[in-house]
Amino acid sequence: MLTERQNKILKIIVERYIKEPVPVGSKTISKELNCSSATIRNEMGELENQGLLEKTHTSSGRVPSEAGYRYYVDNLMELKEMNAEDMLKLQIVFKNQQLALSDVITKSLQVISDMTNYTAVVLGGTSHENLLKQIEVVPIDDVRMIVIIVTDKGHVEHKQIQLEGVEIEEIKKTVGLINNLISGTPIDEVSKKLEFEIKPIIGKYVKQHEQLYNAFYHVFTDFTNQEVNVMGRDKMLEQPEFSSNIEKVKNVFHKLEDDVLINNIVEDDENNIKVYIGNENNIDSDVTVIQTKYKKGGQEGTIAIIGPKRMEYDRVVSMLEYIKENIER
Amino acid sequence: MLTERQNKILKIIVERYIKEPVPVGSKTISKELNCSSATIRNEMGELENQGLLEKTHTSSGRVPSEAGYRYYVDNLMELKEMNAEDMLKLQIVFKNQQLALSDVITKSLQVISDMTNYTAVVLGGTSHENLLKQIEVVPIDDVRMIVIIVTDKGHVEHKQIQLEGVEIEEIKKTVGLINNLISGTPIDEVSKKLEFEIKPIIGKYVKQHEQLYNAFYHVFTDFTNQEVNVMGRDKMLEQPEFSSNIEKVKNVFHKLEDDVLINNIVEDDENNIKVYIGNENNIDSDVTVIQTKYKKGGQEGTIAIIGPKRMEYDRVVSMLEYIKENIER
């Protein structure tokens, strides 16, 4: 357990270091607290023993360790009301009645990314929670057509297929069957149902059923399950810890390029706002991910902010809180 | 006009520099050509006078200037048959019958990006060339529904709208009117036609026409016109000229983050494969963009590779040629 003074010292160091990435020395702190630098030095030594502070070299001020940030976020951070200016900019997005939910989310995270200089990520809901609502087929020309799949949560997916010499009436029949018989099925079970419930029927009643079945089968197996939207990747370069270390940047950018990796930036998938510092996330030991889930009338997804470990935790957490709140009502 | 020997020297310098970003000295070249370093020095001086070579400082080997690369691409570069290994990897993508055209294009450019360590860009066709083919409406629940727009080129766009207390029959009527009356209209003229041809009719025959009209009007004005797909942004960092210059990286990444800027990486929109070196493109004076358009059965789009000015021009051009050919048949 830390003493009151140790808490104070740790808080000052973390907050100073977040403001400016310069190790904090004992003298600086002694000016803010009513005691001498020697006292502070003793306390800092103790905090270092506890693993909350680190030195960059034998003799330079202290820097928060990963555990130090963790302790700060869990015990010392004070969430303040959001800055009026920040709030105003977000309000403009939320007040826009024209935008669909997904656009509101994307736009508001874009705003956060611009204001904070951190990278923002929006992940769409996972496919296994989506149920097939309806499919539609729109012919483009004699052979090509678009198959459109809509889920109960409003997710839309489309694929182009080619069917040579298949009569339009037969296609309509098949679409009708699918809509009547397997609407309401979880998306990732559709191909199974297609095989066992639709195939036998169209095998009897529909001409060219082989071709038709294959086409639809592929449409559903290729269903891409996740919408991934990363905004402000370039913001990462504004952070001094990265702009001076190309190797770090390479690693982070590599992760940000790969949709599969982005989907796994953190292990769990909390409903609350959760902070994953350094090794707690799967991107890089030098970044922090602040993440939360939103749910709104059946639709759900994940939003996250990625920044350096010395990110402005309080600011980002209150922004995400504000956004989540606004999305959900 | 350059002499035969000057051509040879320039070619050697460009190709050596592309292989390894080290200024090329006279001694190196004298070993490849049958003459002394002093002779080469004289020739190099002349090439520098002509603006084709540059020095990084008063006394270090020469480096190709922008004009030098231009001259190389226009006059000296020899397109060789594509490397068998490269071709094999691309063949795997093209042979996959399951993939829709757009996926084939994306995947093959992803392969190119991985093989070359350059960034790849795919741009969908421009909207003003798309004609409205058909719209569909799929209700999600009592108030929300999805409007799906399909163009004659197979482009699909969807928007979620909310209509409170509007009868489903009225919606169907409106959709039918739109499909019957303004199908075939260029997408960017649809909102006009909606106002002058649809609004008066539904004003007479459809209940709640005000709400309905507004909803559809917004769907079409928000039509996002371009699909932008950037792959392998992180590859840029593998290029030594960028990994040693954070400011350059910042600029390039900023451009690559902004869909609008990506659409304007080069001024014109050639059908052939065209090389835009340094200031000839709108990204950065230190990058080259190699770009071409593809057309396949009404669908068209642009593909481009972005790399450093010292990119492997011959390799990338033959790869793009190969891809374009494979897409178009």
Place this chain on the structure above:
DNA sequence: TTTAGCACTTGTCAACAAAAAGTGCTAAAA
């Protein structure tokens, strides 16, 4: 328990020297 004082460590910066790479020019050779 706190503080003043001091020796010690480490990083940063500037100045300087030596080595490496390559040039331009001159004068001789082909």
Place this chain on the structure above:
DNA sequence: TTTTAGCACTTTTTGTTGACAAGTGCTAAA
């Protein structure tokens, strides 16, 4: 007239040295 050998000159790179600043840990006194 063209090519080449030779040499003085530039610039970058690398390493060394020394001074200075910032900050620590420890000791002994308050």
